[in-house]
Amino acid sequence: MSKSLEHAARWFHALADETRLRIVHRLSEGEQCVCDLTDVLGTGQSLLSFHLKTLKEAGILRDRREGRWVYYSLNLEALEEIEKLVGSLKAMNGRLQAALKCCE
C-alpha cells in the first residue's frame, strides 16, 4: 500500500474535478476525438487539452492519433484498479463488522 499511495492519490486527484468527471463519463460511451469533446467545456480548447492531459498522465485515459485527430478512451484497467482499491479500503472494516456480528 505505502508505495502505491502516491499513485492512488494521483488517480483520485485526476477524478476530483467536475469537468474531468464529465469527460470520463462521456468516454464511458466509447472512444471519442478531442473535437467531439469540446462541448463538454463551455470554454476554450486549451483547457480541454489540459484536463485530458491530467487524466492521461494519471493513467486513466489513453490517446491515439489518427491523422489530424486525436482520440481518447478510458483505460479500463486503471478504473478497475481504482475500484478494487476503494473496495479494499472498506474491506477490512467490513470483515471486522461481520466478525463482531457473529459474536453478539
Added chain:
Amino acid sequence: MSKSLEHAARWFHALADETRLRIVHRLSEGEQCVCDLTDVLGTGQSLLSFHLKTLKEAGILRDRREGRWVYYSLNLEALEEIEKLVGSLKAMNGRLQAALKCCE
C-alpha cells in the same frame, strides 16, 4: 449523474492526498481516536485536524465524541457508493466491448 458530479468530485478530492489516504487506510482497521492518529503525520496536530475535517465533510468519515476524545471511523456507505460509481464509469464501456466481441 449530472447532479451528483459535484458530490463525486468532492469524494475524489478528499481521497486525492497521500496523508488522507493514510488516514483512511488506518481507519480501515477500525475506529480510532485522533490521538492515536497523530503519528500518521510527522507534523502538527492542527494539520491532522484539517485533514480529518476534509474527509468528514466529504462524507467519508464519521466522528463521535467520547469524553475528552473524538473517535473517527470510516463511513462504509460512502466508500461503497464511490466503489459503485467507479464501476459504473467503466461499465458501459465494458458492455460495448462485450457486445462487439460477440459479433466478431
Added chain:
DNA sequence: TTGACAAATCAAGAAAAGTTGATATATTGG
C-alpha cells in the same frame, strides 16, 4: 507548398488547497 484545421504547449494571472504556529473550546481529574 501553402492554407486551414486539430490539438498541444506556454506564460501569466486567479483561485483553491495545504501548511504552520498561535489561540480557543471542551472535558475531565484533582
Added chain:
DNA sequence: CCAATATATCAACTTTTCTTGATTTGTCAA
C-alpha cells in the same frame, strides 16, 4: 474551580491547481 489534556479553529503564508489567450506543432487537402 483550576490545571491539564484533547481537539478544533483561525490568520497568515506557501504551494498547487485552474483558467485564459497567444503561440506552436502536426496533418491534410488543394
